[in-house]
Amino acid sequence: MRDRRTVKPNLILTGLMGCGKTTVGRLLAAELGWEFVDTDQLIEEATGHSIPELFREKGEPFFRLVEKEAIRGLAGKNHAVVATGGGAVLDGENRRLLQSLGLVVYLKTAPEVLGGRVQRSTDRPLLAGQDAVGVLAKLLREREKYYCEADEVVRTDGRTPRQVAAEIINLARQWGVGTG
Numbered sequence: 801m802r803d804r805r806t807v808k809p810n811l812i813l814t815g816l817m818g819c820g821k822t823t824v825g826r827l828l829a830a831e832l833g834w835e836f837v838d839t840d841q842l843i844e845e846a847t848g849h850s851i852p853e854l855f856r857e858k859g860e861p862f863f864r865l866v867e868k869e870a871i872r873g874l875a876g877k878n879h880a881v882v883a884t885g886g887g888a889v890l891d892g893e894n895r896r897l898l899q900s901l902g903l904v905v906y907l908k909t910a911p912e913v914l915g916g917r918v919q920r921s922t923d924r925p926l927l928a929g930q931d932a933v934g935v936l937a938k939l940l941r942e943r944e945k946y947y948c949e950a951d952e953v954v955r956t957d958g959r960t961p962r963q964v965a966a967e968i969i970n971l972a973r974q975w976g977v978g979t980g
Contacts, residue, residue, distance in 0.1 A: 809977055810902025811881045811968065814889055814947055816939055818918035819907040820956050820964060821883035827965040829881040832978050838883045842870040851885075864891065871897050886939070889946035899949075903977045905968055906950035911936040913957050951975070 811828055813821040822838055829836035840851055843866050847854060854863045867885055871894050874882060882901065888894045898904055915933035947953075952971045956964050972978045 808900070808902045809878050811972060811977065812898045812902050812904045813881070813883050813907055814898070814904060814950055815886065815907035815909065815956075816911075816914055816936060816943070816947075817886045818914040818936075819886075819909040820961055821907060823961045824907065824956075824964050824968070825881045825883040827961055828968060831965060831969060832879070832881070834879040834881055834978075835877075836883070837874065837877070837880050839867060839870045839874075839888065840883075840885050842873070843867055843885075846870065867891075868894055874901055877901060887943070889943060889949070895946060895949060899951075903952065903972055903975050904950040905971070906947040906953045907956050907964065908947070908953050909956045911940055 811825075811832075811834075813825050815821055825838070826836050828834070843854070843863070844850055846869070847866060849857065851863070854866070864887070867888055868891060871884070871888060874880070875897070880902075882898075884894075884898065888898070911933050914936045918932055918936075952968075952975075954964055954967050954971070969978065
């Protein structure tokens, strides 16, 4: 575990698609009076394409390169809540960059719960035409070891976004984040 005194004043949310990074992130930003940053939105703004279009037209490797640039561009940010893409943690440099930005919180959610949240979504390229729960379970097996490198792990199953945000604010205060 990191020394709590070295954590920068940002909150970084990681986890699989549908875990609540954007919803909880917006609540946290509003509660703290901080900026909300969604790396997927940064990617869309930088490329002029939606995430599904990027996956379809340029492929996942291109998307991951643009994602890394978006994360690099967050250096120097203060008092921001950052929602990352679900696969951002696959890259070691991304994980190091995110750790350097602030307190990293993994929103842990069971694949069955995630499947219920995202099954009707049309903007999830990794789920296109597939069994959502099966794909999410596979992604979780591949990524969980990286997600668990977070400073804190917060379960979201059976909880409202407000309950999750409240827990994160309490944890952040224990780390000295959001108190200044």
